[in-house]
Amino acid sequence: MKQAVTNSIYHITPFTLLDFPHKTACIIWYAGCNMRCHYCYNPDIVKGKGTISHEDAFKWISSRKGFLDGVVLSGGECLMDKKIESFIQNLKEHGFLIKLDTNGSYPVRLKSLVQNQLINYIALDFKALPNQFYKVTQSGLFNKFQQSLEFLIKINAPFEVRTTIHSKLLSPDDLLQMVHYLESRNYSGTYYLQNFFNNCKTLGELPNDYQFIKQGDFSSTKFEIIVRS
Numbered sequence: 001m002k003q004a005v006t007n008s009i010y011h012i013t014p015f016t017l018l019d020f021p022h023k024t025a026c027i028i029w030y031a032g033c034n035m036r037c038h039y040c041y042n043p044d045i046v047k048g049k050g051t052i053s054h055e056d057a058f059k060w061i062s063s064r065k066g067f068l069d070g071v072v073l074s075g076g077e078c079l080m081d082k083k084i085e086s087f088i089q090n091l092k093e094h095g096f097l098i099k100l101d102t103n104g105s106y107p108v109r110l111k112s113l114v115q116n117q118l119i120n121y122i123a124l125d126f127k128a129l130p131n132q133f134y135k136v137t138q139s140g141l142f143n144k145f146q147q148s149l150e151f152l153i154k155i156n157a158p159f160e161v162r163t164t165i166h167s168k169l170l171s172p173d174d175l176l177q178m179v180h181y182l183e184s185r186n187y188s189g190t191y192y193l194q195n196f197f198n199n200c201k202t203l204g205e206l207p208n209d210y211q212f213i214k215q216g217d218f219s220s221t222k223f224e225i226i227v228r229s
Contacts, residue, residue: 046203
């Protein structure tokens with residue numbers, strides 16, 4: 001009996017100038033995630049099922065060649081997909097740059113992609129330190145994240161670290177300790193602190209948050225900190 005093909009992709013955003021630095025790109029949204037972050041803006045993607053196959057996604061992306069520089073792979077958690085490496089390989093062979101959005105919980109898969117020179121840029125989500133990690137993500141995956149972070153730092157990969165902030169989940173002291181943690185790991189890229197977007201449907205149905213952080217509230221001598229609102 002022929003095995004049914006499981007689609008992994010929930011949706012495609014056809015064009016973005018914001019998500020891949022200095023590149024025109026589309027976004028491939030992968031269904032499913034191994035974390036349940038309360039502030040997640042994509043509850044339908046996290047809880048949903050894939051509707052698009054890799055084959056159909058590739059056909060559509062190929063039709064945009066010459067218009068799109070690259071492809072952003074996001075979710076959900078795109079590295080949950082065991083077939084993602086062959087999909088990326090196909091895209092790279094056809095001239096597309098690849099940006100990966102990940103929570104870092106699949107360090108072995110991430111390492112394979114990077115060592116095979118399949119990734120041009122990575123955005124790594126730093127959810128919290130161990131004492132707050134379960135509170136934020138409903139998972140015990142901090143050690144996996146740490147393995148990914150340390151690998152990317154060790155090989156000097158092109159990547160950024162980012163943290164989404166809601167005052168009911170992370171306090172200013174929590175954030176300060178996260179800055180110190182990155183310093184202790186010799187991170188030297190850019191650390192983006194992202195204020196929670198109010199009036200959005202979220203996975204954990206969080207209330208609006210009006211305790212915004214501002215540029216200059218946190219600093220480091222080892223890396224740049226940029227606040228996104």
